[in-house]
Amino acid sequence: xxxxxxxxxxxxxxxxxxxxxxxxxxxxxxxxxxxxxxxxxxxxxxxxxxxxxxxxxxxxxxxxxxxxxxxxxxxxxxxxxxxxxxxxxxxxxxxxxxxxxxxxxxxxxxxxxxxxxxxxxxxxxxxxxxxxxxxxxxxxxxxxxxxxxxxxxxxxxxxxxxxxxxxxxxxxxxxxxxxxxxxxxxxxxxxxxxxxxxxxxxxxxxxxxxxxxxxxxxxxxxxxxxxxxxxxxxxxxxxxxxxxxxxxxxxxxxxxxxxxxxxxxxxxxxxxxxxxxxxxxxxxxxxxxxxxxxxxxxxxxxxxxxxxxxxxxxxxxxxxxxxxxxxxxxxxxxxxxxxxxxxxxxxxxxxxxxxxxxxxxxxxxxxxxxxxxxxxxxxxxxxxxxxxxxxxxxxxxxxxxxxxxxxxxxxxxxxxxxxxxxxxxxxxxxxxxxxxxxxxxxxxxxxxxxxxxxxxxxxxxxxxxxxxxxx
Numbered sequence: 001x002x003x004x005x006x007x008x009x010x011x012x013x014x015x016x017x018x019x020x021x022x023x024x025x026x027x028x029x030x031x032x033x034x035x036x037x038x039x040x041x042x043x044x045x046x047x048x049x050x051x052x053x054x055x056x057x058x059x060x061x062x063x064x065x066x067x068x069x070x071x072x073x074x075x076x077x078x079x080x081x082x083x084x085x086x087x088x089x090x091x092x093x094x095x096x097x098x099x100x101x102x103x104x105x106x107x108x109x110x111x112x113x114x115x116x117x118x119x120x121x122x123x124x125x126x127x128x129x130x131x132x133x134x135x136x137x138x139x140x141x142x143x144x145x146x147x148x149x150x151x152x153x154x155x156x157x158x159x160x161x162x163x164x165x166x167x168x169x170x171x172x173x174x175x176x177x178x179x180x181x182x183x184x185x186x187x188x189x190x191x192x193x194x195x196x197x198x199x200x201x202x203x204x205x206x207x208x209x210x211x212x213x214x215x216x217x218x219x220x221x222x223x224x225x226x227x228x229x230x231x232x233x234x235x236x237x238x239x240x241x242x243x244x245x246x247x248x249x250x251x252x253x254x255x256x257x258x259x260x261x262x263x264x265x266x267x268x269x270x271x272x273x274x275x276x277x278x279x280x281x282x283x284x285x286x287x288x289x290x291x292x293x294x295x296x297x298x299x300x301x302x303x304x305x306x307x308x309x310x311x312x313x314x315x316x317x318x319x320x321x322x323x324x325x326x327x328x329x330x331x332x333x334x335x336x337x338x339x340x341x342x343x344x345x346x347x348x349x350x351x352x353x354x355x356x357x358x359x360x361x362x363x364x365x366x367x368x369x370x371x372x373x374x375x376x377x378x379x380x381x382x383x384x385x386x387x388x389x390x391x392x393x394x395x396x397x398x399x400x401x402x403x404x405x406x407x408x409x410x411x412x413x414x415x416x417x418x419x420x421x422x423x424x425x426x427x428x429x430x431x432x433x434x435x436x437x438x439x440x441x442x443x444x445x446x447x448x449x450x451x452x453x454x455x456x457x458x459x460x461x462x463x464x465x466x467x468x469x470x471x
Contacts, residue, residue: 106180107192109145111199114138114158117147121160132168132274133160137206145192156191157207161200171274172200178273182246186238188261188271207269209262216257216323222363227266228324229372229405234268235260236401239317240394242276243310249279251287251308255316256297256330257323279310296330296341301388311388317397318383322346325376327361343384350381357417366412372404373411 109117117138118125127135136158139148161168179190194201209215212231215223223231235255242250253275261271280287286307291298299315302308319330322342328335330342339345349359356377360368379400385391392400411417 105183106176106190107145107203109140109192109194109201109203111194111196111201113140113145113147114194114201114203117156118158119150127157132171133162135159138203140191140203154191155206157204159202159204169200172202174274174276175202175272178250178276182242182250184238184241184245185267186234186241186269188269204271207261207271208264209266211258212260212262212268212320212324213257215262216327217329222327222361223324225364225368225372226405229376229401230266231260231262231268232321232324232376233398233401233405235270235320236317236394236397238268238270239313240398242270243279243313243394249310251277251279251310252313252316253277253308254293254297255313255320256294257320260320277308285309294330296343299388300386309388310394311391314383314391314394314397315388317394318380318391319343321376321380321383322359325361325373325380326359327363346380347384350377350384357411360411366410366414366417368411369404369407370409370411370414370417372407372409375400375404 115121117140118136119138121134121136125137127137129135138156138158139150139153140146140156141148141153161172175190176193179187183189188207189205190202191205192203194203212235239252239255242252252270252273254272255270259270259272260268262268275292277287277289286309288306289308291303291306293302293316297316297319299312302312302315319342322328323330326342326346328339328342328345331340332342333340346359349355353374356374359377360373379392379397382390382392383397
């Protein structure tokens with residue numbers, strides 16, 4: 001689904017030339033959620049396309065497109081029909097009236113209203129494209145469905161459905177049916193929908209800071225430590241709500257960094273519910289389904305058996321947490337042999353408390369809490385347990401993460417850690433390039449988000465002993 005692979009740059013620092021350049025670029029790209037890799041092919045919604053585009057007969061089930069398909073493998077192998085539930089079978093024709101369960105709080109838009117809101121789906125309003133379709137920036141009235149002038153009313157993201165087969169229709173239905181009922185601060189808000197003839201569009205709240213993936217892997221400046229943990233906590237709260245608080249338990253099934261969107265204050269919200277499934281009911285332990293998702297994030301037992309549980313989401317959370325800690329992608333074939341798969345590369349360090357620092361993003365230059373990092377790494381190890389039963393509940397994950405953003409025992413103030421860093425050539429190179437000063441500027445620009453008085457880094461004279469946190 002396209003809009004979850006959002007890619008938007010917003011720079012906040014004002015006193016550094018490089019940061020100013022980022023801000024100028026961000027101003028041009030304001031609201032751009034995704035890398036526009038297929039700009040030429042993303043046109044206004046059309047009523048007819050060649051039916052040969054449909055991939056329903058392929059042996060691989062594709063999930064929504066990623067920001068960079070050369071980096072992120074967005075397919076998972078389909079299991080045999082014995083692991084496929086009837087609910088996943090593709091219907092011969094869409095029975096919209098029977099399948100669509102409209103929540104009363106959703107607005108119903110006409111196609112012409114959304115066409116006007118996006119200025120006829122003009123290319124300069126194109127935010128991006130994914131497997132679901134194209135996403136456009138638009139403006140609608142605060143309460144009704146009428147379009148308004150740019151800069152007035154509320155800014156929205158309008159997602160269109162590619163006419164490439166019934167799988168897209170099914171994902172569209174899932175988006176409406178789940179987000180129409182599920183309301184939570186850490187889930188993206190679905191404002192309304194359009195179903196008119198064969199047109200299928202969705203209208204979401206606009207998330208100005210784009211996706212977590214963008215900030216981790218496409219920004220010139222590293223995301224500060226406290227902001228990373230804030231984002232992790234918000235995403236964990238979203239999953240905990242789906243698993244344990246919603247009226248019907250929901251398995252998200254496609255948790256990844258590109259599906260975590262950020263508002264102006266870096267509050268994280270889960271998006272793209274096209275692959276979501278109702279959790280098992282009664283005495284059932286799992287849901288049998290086709291294997292769909294993204295390589296590098298999917299739990300191994302789900303890939304092998306097609307048995308889906310909430311612990312599948314917990315594993316995916318562990319992968320994203322590792323991405324935030326390390327600054328590495330879940331799958332990255334540009335790295336040396338043995339480091340392509342983040343989880344497999346990280347496993348030797350997850351239980352080694354003396355070498356935990358090797359997992360931390362070197363671009364942070366020691367600006368992270370030692371105890372916070374150790375706690376987060378231990379949590380990631382539990383989430384990534386090969387035994388699904390050994391993984392924690394998401395409510396437990398939330399409780400573990402809550403105090404971590406406020407810890408102030410910064411590694412950059414530890415003489416022991418600095419001695420370890422001195423042995424890493426990349427660290428010295430980063431310092432020569434001025435990375436440390438840029439990180440400091442970015443941290444100060446975000447200080448209002450961390451604590452009432454801003455982030456309080458440890459005194460340079462204060463030393464911390466590298467030790468395992470007490471339980």
